Amino acid sequence: MTIYLLTLDGLFDTRLATLLDASAAANELAESTSMATPQFTVMIVGVRRHVKTVQGLTVPVARRKGLARPDIVIVPALEGQSGRKRCG
Numbered sequence: 001m002t003i004y005l006l007t008l009d010g011l012f013d014t015r016l017a018t019l020l021d022a023s024a025a026a027n028e029l030a031e032s033t034s035m036a037t038p039q040f041t042v043m044i045v046g047v048r049r050h051v052k053t054v055q056g057l058t059v060p061v062a063r064r065k066g067l068a069r070p071d072i073v074i075v076p077a078l079e080g081q082s083g084r085k086r087c088g
Contacts, residue, residue: 001038004070007046007061008078013053015076016044043067054079 005019023040030037046061053059 001040001072002068002070003040003042004045004064004067004073005042006064006073006075007044007051007059008075009048009051010079011051011053011059011076012079013055013057016053016059019074019076020044043070 003023005016007016020042023042027039030039044059044061045064045067047064048061049063050058050060
């Protein structure tokens with residue numbers, strides 16, 4: 001299963017990390033069972049080559065243009081607890 005994490009400037013650091021950690025843990029747990037389960041392939045994508053997190057970290061991202069269609073797109077939360085700061 002292909003998952004794109006669509007990242008934008010101002011994303012909340014721990015929300016991105018949580019999504020990456022959770023998918024990696026799920027893949028590891030799936031491998032430890034005898035059940036045939038699909039692996040999560042997670043890609044960090046964006047409209048620029050890098051995004052800057054709220055804490056100032058620069059995260060390299062794959063450009064969405066030209067990539068295969070994902071099964072799921074997740075947009076990690078932006079700065080703060082609501083969209084009011086970004087949306088006006």
